């Protein structure tokens with residue numbers, strides 16, 4: 001596929017291998033976001049290489065979805081039959097649901113907002129990274145008013161296509177890609193004072209690439225606090241990626257969700273995920289957290305939305321596999337005794353969770369399968 005093009009809605013893309021070649025964090029990017037893993041693809045690749053195992057699971061869970069950059073980094077290494085995309089941010093989840101259902105309408109509404117914003121920029125102030133302070137209270141004031149009105153409508157309107165278009169617009173004009181809400185749950189990030197052009201072709205391409213992924217794969221959207229999400233899932237053959245708000249950080253997105261300021265909350269979350277085959281995790285580097293994982297890479301991130309004089313943060317990306325490997329061949333395998341698992345596999349039936357893996361009577365099993 002040529003650079004700058006997108007997959008058409010009608011295109012079929014059957015295999016995960018094709019998906020890996022065509023879709024990436026870059027070709028699906030919609031907006032900048034505090035905590036996004038957009039720039040860290042090589043660190044994701046490094047971790048998977050260090051882990052050294054190609055991963056196939058029934059369910060992939062992106063528990064803290066954000067921009068989905070991390071989902072697409074992981075898809076280069078993990079194959080799944082279904083994908084659960086979760087975030088406590090209802091506006092982000094609505095955006096993805098609208099992309100799945102109404103991509104064209106969403107893009108057109110976003111374009112209406114963005115074109116109007118561009119139309120009212122005075123000629124002399126066009127395409128500037130930051131409009132000078134002296135123009136902010138006069139020539140550029142209408143643009144700030146337009147942003148504030150869009151933000152106010154976003155906070156009032158139901159979760160529909162308008163909401164998704166307003167959200168996308170606000171995320172392009174808010175201060176440094178920051179997202180936070182007040183106690184009422186209203187987004188309250190200030191205007192970015194930028195008049196830079198937005199690449200509408202790239203946004204359109206990303207919307208349709210995401211639409212393609214959401215409609216050619218089994219994708220389930222959830223809008224839950226992560227602790228609640230984990231309690232509703234019981235599929236062991238799961239790869240879960242945890243990218244919570246960082247410990248000891250003032251970026252907490254929403255006051256209603258669990259706070260992740262304390263390292264202890266991170267440890268509790270990781271412990272709760274022991275039931276999954278694979279757990280991958282990101283955070284500020286903490287030795288006590290690294291100990292929970294089998295492979296870990298470290299890297300530096302320039303501070304997002306904070307003063308340049310502050311040092312970049314030291315971060316970690318880690319992975320653990322909870323599949324128990326046996327040091328000997330099992331007795332059923334040695335003697336050819338049928339177990340529930342081998343019978344179900346031979347009959348190509350999906351497994352139901354088995355509490356007790358002792359060999360069972362063949363007759364009982366076949367009766368069950370029939």
Ligand SMILES: C[S@@+](CC[C@H](N)C(=O)[O-])C[C@H]1O[C@@H](n2cnc3c(N)ncnc32)[C@H](O)[C@@H]1O
Pocket residue numbers: 033034035036037038063064065066067068069070071086087088089092224225226227243244245246252253254257258259
């Ligand atoms: C660090 S960002 C994720 C960034 C994402 N991996 C990416 O590459 O863009 C954290 C996300 O978690 C969400 N979040 C915060 N607290 C949450 C919670 N308790 N449960 C679920 N999601 C939460 C925030 O809304 C935010 O979108």
